[in-house]
Amino acid sequence: MSLMSLHNLRVMRDRRAVVNEVSLTMEAGSLTGLIGPNGAGKSTLMQAALGLIPAMGEITLAGHALPDLGREARARQVAYLPQERDIGWPISVELLVSLGRTPHRRGALGPADHTAITAALTEMDLLPFRHRPATDLSGGERARVLIARALAQEAPLLIADEPTAGLDPAHQIGLMETFQRLARAGRGVLVSLHDLSLAARFCDRLIVMQDGRAVADGPPDAVLTAPLLRAVYGIDAHIARDASGLIVTPKGRAT
Numbered sequence: 001m002s003l004m005s006l007h008n009l010r011v012m013r014d015r016r017a018v019v020n021e022v023s024l025t026m027e028a029g030s031l032t033g034l035i036g037p038n039g040a041g042k043s044t045l046m047q048a049a050l051g052l053i054p055a056m057g058e059i060t061l062a063g064h065a066l067p068d069l070g071r072e073a074r075a076r077q078v079a080y081l082p083q084e085r086d087i088g089w090p091i092s093v094e095l096l097v098s099l100g101r102t103p104h105r106r107g108a109l110g111p112a113d114h115t116a117i118t119a120a121l122t123e124m125d126l127l128p129f130r131h132r133p134a135t136d137l138s139g140g141e142r143a144r145v146l147i148a149r150a151l152a153q154e155a156p157l158l159i160a161d162e163p164t165a166g167l168d169p170a171h172q173i174g175l176m177e178t179f180q181r182l183a184r185a186g187r188g189v190l191v192s193l194h195d196l197s198l199a200a201r202f203c204d205r206l207i208v209m210q211d212g213r214a215v216a217d218g219p220p221d222a223v224l225t226a227p228l229l230r231a232v233y234g235i236d237a238h239i240a241r242d243a244s245g246l247i248v249t250p251k252g253r254a255t
Ligand SMILES: Nc1ncnc2c1ncn2[C@@H]1O[C@H](COP(=O)(O)OP(=O)(O)OP(=O)(O)O)[C@@H](O)[C@H]1O
Pocket: 013, 014, 018, 036, 037, 038, 039, 040, 041, 042, 043, 044, 045
């Protein structure tokens, strides 16, 4: 059974289809990158798949039609990292990460909750910050706190919208390694990215969006070709390969 399945998903904004008849499935064990230019519809697709905005089409989570699942059941099935990195209140890093456990508990935090919170803080390199107000951290550190909250949720599917934005190179690579580990442990991860080399190196599947449509879907080697990059992004790119995978370097705008 797939973790998530979208069939003919369509989202209208100002009478324009910004997600247009997209069908896809997310399987356990897959780290899937969602790529495409600004405005292609990546964030809208993610929000619609989670039921956060109105959409037409069918959305299934773990075999259940999305409308049949309550908020908690959805949150046990899928964790979401939005593109916005706002943290509204000066609560501690640890307390904020503990909110990821909300769908799993009725009362006080139990041993499984504490284990998940500590694991998420460790994974995101945040143990030294755990007692600090989350609002006092740098932009990249705050991003890691919100990622840790999503990891603490321990949902079978993680949907992350540009999670590497604002992270330094070491933490970008560390985060993609975390996602890769989660996928290898049997979870599904859908992540939108603008760094094509990161996408190529770590994802086992790439879905390319352009003008609301999914125009390519497959392994990075098959998807990231010079003609596709020219057609979708309007760039000429140098595509090379080393031991770690494809390296995609934009050279300039296509003429
Ligand atoms: N609330 C809204 N009202 C009207 N149009 C919107 C709204 N939100 C998004 N859009 C439009 O929908 C389209 C898709 O936006 P979306 O945020 O999904 O793109 P994206 O692929 O995530 O882009 P980016 O890479 O810049 O984050 C864009 O043209 C955007 O202007």
